[in-house]
Amino acid sequence: GAVVSQHPSWVICKSGTSVKIECRSLDFQATTMFWYRQFPKQSLMLMATSNEGSKATYEQGVEKDKFLINHASLTLSTLTVTSAHPEDSSFYICSALTGGFYEQYFGPGTRLTVT
């Protein structure tokens, strides 16, 4: 199946700093990628839909100025958490659509800890 990678797999940053998470589709081109957030013992919450070459669409309640998404190529989308706070500590997961729209492939996730 299609492979999606994320980098880094985990990151620790200080409060007030920014951190960038990369999501790559390794063996296919993805015009659409999605970003999710998952807190411990909770389900995945969709944050935004990222389309190559256009602005991301954010879900209600997600601050677009805090979670910057860039989808500059067909294989790469980035999520930047700006001015991170401890409450931003979470598991961030991306996914990508293959050419066929039925299957959405997920990355392994990035665990962010803000101290």
Added chain:
Amino acid sequence: DAKTTQPPSMDCAEGRAANLPCNHSTISGNEYVYWYRQIHSQGPQYIIHGLKNNETNEMASLIITEDRKSSTLILPHATLRDTAVYYCIVRVGVQGAQKLVFGQGTRLTINP
């Protein structure tokens, strides 16, 4: 997209068939049923999807009732590695409406 209801947890003995139910009584005619699973601290993994007919692949079988208001995911010979949270998701199967909305899922524990 239609709402789904799943039991919060289930147990199954290793080697037995695991049958995971999902209720989607408000599903509409153009909505597909998808199943994903998430093993601890990993990204979700696609399992199977269907519209009306029963489906089978190398991982599982999906049985959808005739009225499409419920479905069952069957893992025919569960192993310890099948311990995970299983999500049943209903979504419209058309271009431009691909986002998945995850519910709470069923935490399946396979016991030796």
